[in-house]
Amino acid sequence: MKTYTADFGVSMYQILAEDGSVRGDLPELSDDKLIEFYKWMLLTRLYDQRAFNLQRQGRIGTYAPFSGQEAAQIGSFAALKNTDWLATSYREMAGLIYHGLPMEHALLYSMGHPDGGKMPTNLNVLPVQIIIAGQVLHAVGAGLASKLRGESNIAVTYYGDGASSQGDVHEAMNFAAVYKAPVIFFCQNNHWAISVPVSKQMATPTIAQKAVAYGMEGIRVDGNDVLAVYSAMKYAADRARSGEGPTLIEAVTYRLGSHTTADDPTRYRNETELKEWQEKRDPLIRFRIFLENKGIWNEQQENEWREEAKQKIDAAVEKAESHPKAEPSSFFDHVYADLTGPLAEQKQDFVQRLNQGEGR
Amino acid sequence: MANMTMIQAIQDAMRVAMEADSRVLVLGEDIGKNGGVFRATEGLMAAFGENRVIDTPLAESGIIGTAVGLALNGMRPIAEIQFLGFIYETMDQVSAQAARMRFRSQGRFSVPMVIRSPFGGGVRTPELHSDSLEALFLHSPGIKVVMPSNPYDAKGLLLAALADDDPVLFLEPMKLYRAFRGEVPEGSYQVPLGKANVVQEGNDVTVIAWGPTVPVALEAAKSVSDQQGVSCEVIDLRTISPIDIDTIVNSVQKTGKAVIVHEAVRAGGVGAEITAQINERAFLSLEAPVARVTGYDTPYPVPTLEDYWLPDAKRTGEAILRTVHF
Numbered sequence: 001m002k003t004y005t006a007d008f009g010v011s012m013y014q015i016l017a018e019d020g021s022v023r024g025d026l027p028e029l030s031d032d033k034l035i036e037f038y039k040w041m042l043l044t045r046l047y048d049q050r051a052f053n054l055q056r057q058g059r060i061g062t063y064a065p066f067s068g069q070e071a072a073q074i075g076s077f078a079a080l081k082n083t084d085w086l087a088t089s090y091r092e093m094a095g096l097i098y099h100g101l102p103m104e105h106a107l108l109y110s111m112g113h114p115d116g117g118k119m120p121t122n123l124n125v126l127p128v129q130i131i132i133a134g135q136v137l138h139a140v141g142a143g144l145a146s147k148l149r150g151e152s153n154i155a156v157t158y159y160g161d162g163a164s165s166q167g168d169v170h171e172a173m174n175f176a177a178v179y180k181a182p183v184i185f186f187c188q189n190n191h192w193a194i195s196v197p198v199s200k201q202m203a204t205p206t207i208a209q210k211a212v213a214y215g216m217e218g219i220r221v222d223g224n225d226v227l228a229v230y231s232a233m234k235y236a237a238d239r240a241r242s243g244e245g246p247t248l249i250e251a252v253t254y255r256l257g258s259h260t261t262a263d264d265p266t267r268y269r270n271e272t273e274l275k276e277w278q279e280k281r282d283p284l285i286r287f288r289i290f291l292e293n294k295g296i297w298n299e300q301q302e303n304e305w306r307e308e309a310k311q312k313i314d315a316a317v318e319k320a321e322s323h324p325k326a327e328p329s330s331f332f333d334h335v336y337a338d339l340t341g342p343l344a345e346q347k348q349d350f351v352q353r354l355n356q357g358e359g360r
Numbered sequence: 361m362a363n364m365t366m367i368q369a370i371q372d373a374m375r376v377a378m379e380a381d382s383r384v385l386v387l388g389e390d391i392g393k394n395g396g397v398f399r400a401t402e403g404l405m406a407a408f409g410e411n412r413v414i415d416t417p418l419a420e421s422g423i424i425g426t427a428v429g430l431a432l433n434g435m436r437p438i439a440e441i442q443f444l445g446f447i448y449e450t451m452d453q454v455s456a457q458a459a460r461m462r463f464r465s466q467g468r469f470s471v472p473m474v475i476r477s478p479f480g481g482g483v484r485t486p487e488l489h490s491d492s493l494e495a496l497f498l499h500s501p502g503i504k505v506v507m508p509s510n511p512y513d514a515k516g517l518l519l520a521a522l523a524d525d526d527p528v529l530f531l532e533p534m535k536l537y538r539a540f541r542g543e544v545p546e547g548s549y550q551v552p553l554g555k556a557n558v559v560q561e562g563n564d565v566t567v568i569a570w571g572p573t574v575p576v577a578l579e580a581a582k583s584v585s586d587q588q589g590v591s592c593e594v595i596d597l598r599t600i601s602p603i604d605i606d607t608i609v610n611s612v613q614k615t616g617k618a619v620i621v622h623e624a625v626r627a628g629g630v631g632a633e634i635t636a637q638i639n640e641r642a643f644l645s646l647e648a649p650v651a652r653v654t655g656y657d658t659p660y661p662v663p664t665l666e667d668y669w670l671p672d673a674k675r676t677g678e679a680i681l682r683t684v685h686f
Contacts, residue, residue: 085433118466126432127464134457137422141429141437148385148411149434168452171422178417334467335501337525340554340602 008209012252013232014222018280020289027231031296037078037226038291041070041284042302043309044094047103048257050313051110055261059321060110064091068224068256071283072188074098075229076156076251079237085124085142085155087135091188091255092158096125103316104323114326124153133159133166136185140176143183143240154182154240162193164207173248177214182240184233185248188223190255195268208250216246223251224283227290254281328354364544367537369511370400370476373518374438376548378408381436384522387414388423388440388476397442398478398537420449424475428458431473436522444479444531445488445660451496458527459502473528474521480533480572480623481655481670484663490534491660492571492624497529498601498633504528504553505600509574511542513598516551524553533572556604558611562593565617565684568608568634570597573621573671580621580676587677590684600630608634609641616647617683621676626654648686651679 015024029037048067054060066073073095080086080099088096093106100123109116109128117127124142129135136157143155163169164187176183187207191198204210211218217239221232229251236247254277258265265274291297332339332347339347364372377384385408386401392415395402405413416423420441427437441447447454458471481490497505504526508514514532521528559574560581569577574596581592593611597604612618618638620631631652638650653671661669 085429087429114466117464118468121468124433126469127461131452131456134425134452137425137453138429138432138457140422141426141431142433143429144426145430145433145435155429155433168421168425171417171419172425174417174419175422175426179414331463334463334465336504337462337470342602342605 006212008206008212010206010209010218010220012220012222013228014225015227015231016225016286016290018286020286020293022290024228027227027234029230031294034291034294035296037074037230038284038287038297039305040074040098041226041287042305043312044070044074044097045284046306046309047097047313048094050317051107052257052261054107054317055110060107061112062260062262063110064260065255065257066091066094068254068277068283069188069190070094071226071287072223072229072251072253075226076186076233076249078230079233080156081153082122083124083153085139085146085153086158087126087139087142087155088128088158089132089135089160089163090128090130091160092128095158099123099125101125103313104319107316107320108323111320113323114330115323133163133168135159136163136169136172137175139183140172140179140181143176143181144179147182152241154184154237156184156186158186158188160193161187161189161191161198161201161207162196163187164210165201173210173214173216173246176246177216180243180245182243183246184236184240185246186233187248187250188253189250190253192255192259192265192269194259194263206250208248211248216248218248218250220250220252223253224281224286226283226287253283361543361545363541364511365538365541366508366511366514366532367398367400369515369544370518370532371402371404372544373515374401374404375407377519377522378404378412380548383434383436384438385412385414385430385435386438386440387416387427389416389418389442391415391440396440398534400476401440420446421453424450424453424458427473427475428453428461428471431471432461432469436472438474438476438522441475441477443485443489444477444493445491447477447493454503454529455497455500459500462526463502470525471527472525474518474530475527476530476532478532478534478537480535481660481666482535482572484666485534487660487662490666492622492655494531494600495624495629498630502526503601505531506553506598507531507533507571507600508598509533509536509571509596511544513551513557513596515544516549517553517598519548520550520553523550528553531571535572536575539575551598554599554602554604556607557596557598558593558607559596560592560594562591562615564591564615565619565680566593566595566608566611566615567619567621567676567680568595568597569621570600572623576671576673576676577621579673580680583673583677584680584684588681590680592680603630603634603637605637605641608638612638612642613645616645617686619651619653619676619679619683621653621671623655623670625657626652627657629654648683651683653679
């Protein structure tokens with residue numbers, strides 16, 4: 001009997017080492033672009049911290065922090081076009097803000113405003129997904145539709161290591177590979193699915209190796225190395241656009257904070273591990289050292305940008321908080337294209353109660 | 361006009377829609393080369409090619425989730441779930457994804473797709489093939505549920521479902537696929553969603569049925585009329601979500617009595633919803649409790665026992681007489 005086990009020998013693609021030194025081929029990016037990457041990473045880090053505080057102050061609802069994952073998000077979104085289709089989870093706000101989602105819009109979602117799900121019409125971004133892996137198949141369909149219609153748009157789905165355990169990810173990767181759909185599966189392995197470590201989530205040493213089973217290309221990239229992430233994503237996007245089919249990218253990163261503001265990671269996570277990622281592998285520190293070594297960033301710029309970023313965030317918070325309240329009866333309006341008979345009746349009854357001051 | 365079985369009418373509807381609109385495509389298991397296990401899609405792959413008639417991997421959630429993405433990005437997919445019992449595999453993609461996308465995106469995105477699936481008993485299928493699960497989707501806001509009972513309606517309702525901007529679950533009674541033929545117009549026509557059909561007018565009692573129980577209700581109505589001269593008004597609901605409650609209420613106000621016949625299990629079924637609405641809207645017209653003739657609250661039984669389980673004309677006739685003589 002011949003049996004198979006495979007050590008796929010998946011290695012991690014990296015350009016910048018943890019100390020900011022260059023270990024691989026730098027992508028062709030102008031100094032301005034490099035600075036832009038860093039500015040977005042810092043801006044979204046500060047946004048994340050602010051959002052967390054806003055939740056603690058009771059000004060927004062449950063929030064899922066992404067600190068630690070800025071390089072994975074900014075680096076990957078940077079290789080996409082505005083017209084590409086994006087199906088993300090709730091933890092990709094850094095990437096989505098970079099992609100063009102106004103910060104105040106991102107806050108609206110956490111504030112529980114219905115407009116939070118209404119993505120700007122110039123972007124092909126689906127409302128963020130709460131059901132783990134529910135969005136992954138939508139990217140396959142959207143990508144396939146672009147291909148069938150002869151458009152060059154690709155579809156990208158973002159999900160986490162926990163989502164990799166869901167059946168829908170299997171079905172989606174299988175479908176995409178069979179149809180050679182222009183889809184990128186971007187898995188941010190942040191090591192923890194709420195309290196369950198990746199080692200208890202799956203028995204495989206990497207997520208990237210799963211590509212082998214589906215007949216697609218896989219890349220394991222250092223998700224805290226923004227340049228490596230950008231290069232990997234650009235490679236996958238070029239493949240998809242030129243009809244070569246789907247790619248699985250595993251971005252190895254780390255969630256520095258809690259799963260959401262409702263979660264206490266000290267119950268399950270060891271302090272040493274967190275420190276290791278915080279002190280040695282923070283994607284912002286690494287990239288900042290690289291920029292400083294390159295002589296295109298310094299402390300003064302850092303301080304100026306931090307100040308500017310805070311002002312941008314303040315303005316966004318103000319905008320979100322002054323956004324008009326939703327009309328309560330609006331929840332009847334987008335269930336069906338046209339209000340159905342039974343629903344029209346319920347709405348009428350509801351509005352009447354509201355007008356009589358009996359609403360709620 | 362052509363004389364067609366229901367399965368031919370369904371196939372004709374898909375062909376007409378695909379000829380008229382290049383956005384319409386069909387996907388599912390065995391629907392291409394094989395033409396579907398019931399031959400609903402026979403010949404479509406040869407006519408429209410592999411890009412519009414797609415044999416998928418064996419993965420129900422994959423079929424529906426992919427169709428959601430196709431619909432989001434401008435296509436009009438018809439996804440086939442081979443047997444309705446398999447739709448449990450897709451509950452998230454149907455009820456939490458397709459049905460809610462318009463709501464979650466505040467109208468930015470819609471999912472104009474049709475899910476076709478055969479269902480219903482009396483054809484000796486293995487387990488989980490025959491179940492009537494329409495109530496699950498009545499309970500899922502954002503999706504419409506259509507259940508035709510004859511070839512004319514099947515084609516017209518399917519074309520209306522395809523023109524609809526919302527996701528529509530189109531449930532096809534297996535037993536009626538080839539049970540009889542009917543006149544079906546050529547080309548395109550629509551039977552509007554959400555409108556019940558008064559199949560037979562009557563004065564003594566309203567009998568409400570849909571899909572496979574419409575012929576059962578008609579047979580029972582004939583027998584109580586022959587035996588005791590009871591005059592039944594028979595309503596074919598056609599659409600389970602939204603329910604055309606006005607047609608039902610108008611009829612109950614006339615007859616004062618109602619019997620609901622469905623194959624699905626009784627508890628929490630569509631019959632319970634209709635009964636509640638009759639109570640809310642026509643209570644003072646009622647001269648007897650609303651009766652339900654349904655499958656029992658058990659899993660669908662094995663083929664050798666299913667005829668005992670299914671509501672038939674005898675049980676229905678007894679319920680009608682009990683109600684009329686209350």
